[in-house]
Amino acid sequence: xxxIKFLPSGAEFVVMKGETILDVALANGVSIQHACGGFCxxxxxxxxxxxxxxxxxxxxxxxxxxxxxxxxxxxKSRLACQSKISGNVTVRVVNAE
Ligand code: FES
Numbered sequence: 001x002x003x004i005k006f007l008p009s010g011a012e013f014v015v016m017k018g019e020t021i022l023d024v025a026l027a028n029g030v031s032i033q034h035a036c037g038g039f040c041x042x043x044x045x046x047x048x049x050x051x052x053x054x055x056x057x058x059x060x061x062x063x064x065x066x067x068x069x070x071x072x073x074x075x076k077s078r079l080a081c082q083s084k085i086s087g088n089v090t091v092r093v094v095n096a097e
Pocket of ligand 1: 033036037042043080
């Protein structure tokens with residue numbers, strides 16, 4: 001089973017097939033903003049993928065358009081609600097609640 005590690009806390013969790021970064025965070029009490037409820041309509045769930053980018057489903061057009069408006073975007077940026085996990089990843093939460 002894949003695992004995800006959240007930074008800065010270092011908390012690790014097992015991931016079920018098809019879960020997003022946001023799904024795992026909310027199910028395990030990891031503090032992360034999600035103003036639109038996970039519908040790719042805001043950018044508050046912004047996170048940076050530190051390791052395992054290849055273990056996330058590629059961003060679709062809608063996610064890329066959202067990321068384009070982020071001033072704080074980096075090459076490692078993803079939206080947690082749109083990022084389905086298929087293998088081990090380490091992510092840094094940008095906007096904790
Ligand atoms: S929660 Fe709004 S885009 Fe992810």
